[in-house]
Amino acid sequence: MELQSPRGASPGQPFSSLLQRLSRQGTEGTERAAGDPALRELDALIEAADWPALLREDPGVAQALGQVARTLCDQAAPAKAEDARSGPAASAAERAARVGAVLLQLLRRMEAAQGSLGPAAVRAALRPAAPSIYIFSVTHGQERPWSSPASRDVAQEVLALLLRVTGSASVPEFLRGETADQGGRFAAVMDLLRPELNKESWKNNPATKHIFSWTLYQVTRPWLNHYLERILPPSLLISDDYQNENKILGVRCLHHIVLNVPAADLRQFNRAQVLYHALFNHLYTPEPDLIQAVLECLLDLFPVLERPLQWKAPEPRSSGPCDDVLQLILTHMEPEYRLLLRRTYARNLPAFIERLGILTVRHLKRLEQVIIGYLEVYDGPEEEARLMILEALKLIIKHCWPRIPCRLEVFLKALLKMVCDVAKDQSLSPESVKAALLQEATDCLTLLDHCSAGQVTVSKKQPLIFFTWF
Incomplete structure (x- = not known):
């Protein structure tokens, strides 16, 4: 049994009837799983075909293969949301x-x-079919509700x-090509x-959404x-x-774009501002994972939004997006009582202070209230929030030392109260965590001195053994 196109027949004609049958079965949910005969016939045709002769003599085989791959990909796609009850995931x-x-086999x-x-x-003959085969592989190659170990x-x-x-x-080379000048298959997949x-x-x-995001992550600069x-x-x-799951996925896609697209292209057509406003709106949601993803993306977007400007000394420096985001974060941090959100905010606060530098003085009053409040509250065995707040305080002292x-x-009282609390702490915090808190507090006192x-005088031989406040 050989798969060859008769003279005068359309290219790839032997596939036509099988593709029509597979397509009809794909539109009927109850028969979708019953398409084995057509699949077996297609498999037999592929196995019996004289592919060297077919590819050499029939220029239309490439398009036929593309149609075969698309049809098979549609057949293997997970059930749509409205058809989820048509059959079990297995x-x-x-x-x-x-x-x-x-x-x-193909x-x-x-x-x-x-x-x-x-x-x-x-x-060249496989090029029209390659994007559909790739989509099939990505759809079923990872652990998903619609996959199994065999699939x-x-x-x-x-x-x-x-x-x-x-x-x-x-995979990145498959999508983008070997060089920047040689086109890959990313555009065809999209x-x-x-x-x-x-x-x-x-x-x-x-x-x-998973195919799109996973494919997007494979392509980086300069493609x-x-x-x-x-x-x-x-x-x-x-x-x-x-x-929330989709929000986080979308924000991570945006973050990948920010990291791998030149700033000039992001500024064009006001794209960077669109990204900023879309991300800024997510800061009002009380979801720690989403807040973490948004803040990481914003920190990489600020250099795109805030071009280096020459500052004229008599004029005050204008505030920018980083100031607006920090102001909103501080507004949320001060009354926040949920530990996961407190840790998320505290984890990102040092990066904002490092970003603003001396301009952190604009927010010093609010930062003072937040730091005092966070140093007073026990944060669990790992003490992540208090450790990061101490790191933020060190950066504030370094950048804003004239103020x-x-x-x-105020800072001395907050630090000494925290030190006393740690010394009397009988909780499950490991000794290494307590030592880290005391060391961070010592560093803050040294900088204050x-x-x-x-x-302020601090003994450097043994943290917090001796200090004097004149």
Whole structure:
């Protein structure tokens, strides 16, 4: 049995009836899992075909292979949200494993054809099908509700064989090409995902957001900026969802874009401001994981938003986005009682102080209240919040030392009270954590002594054994 196109027949005609049957089965949820006969026939056709002769004589085979791959990818896709009750997840995983076996057969035959046709001819014929095969591999290659160990193994094997046949050393190279001038398949993959990445349909396929984000992470500088119009709208769309999981995923996509797209491209068409406002709105949500992702992204976005400006001494320096974000953070920190949020805010506070430098004096009054309040509260065995607040205090003293002497009494009282609390602490905090707190407090007292002309004296041989406040 040989798969050949008769003279006068359309290219790839032997696939037509099977593709029509598979497509009809894909539209009928109850019959979707019953498409084994068509899959078996397709597998038999692929195995029996004389691929070297077919690829040499029939120029339309490449498009037919692309159609085959797209149809198989659609067949193996997880059930849409509205069709989730049509069958159990196990049957979807079994279906994906069977589709993966057919794709493996196709890739093996194409790899074997390289011996007589050469790699270039086979890769050109496989190019229309490669993006769909890649989407199948990413959809089922990771642990998801719609996958199983068998389907994951098959999908990973399909991806490895796809990379080998296409001559790619890695997934990033497969997507972006070997060099900046040689186009990869990232644009083709995004074009296939585009119909499912709009406001009305992006949640229909539960795998779409994972395919998009995982693919996005594989492409970095200097290639990513060429696809900015394709990747920025979906990332903003996912981050604007009401579900916290989707918000975090979208923010991480935006962060990857900020890190890997030149600042000039982000400033163009006011994109950076759009990103800033989208991220800033998330700071009002009381979700620690989301707040952490947003603050990390904002800290990398500030250099794009705040261009270096020449400051004229008689004029006050204008405030920027970093000031606005720090002001909002301090507003949220002061009354916050939930430990996870307190730790998240405290963890990021030193980075904002380091970013603003001497301009932190604008927020010194609010920072003083926050620092005193956080030093008073036990934060659990690891004492993460108090340790990071002490780190923030050290940075404040270093950057804002001319304004510290007038606040010396306030900071000394807060530090000494914390030291007494730690010394009397009978909780489960390890001794190493207590030692770290005492060492950080000693460092703060030493800095206070330096910037106050010796009004505080601290023994450096053994932390906090002796101190004098004149």
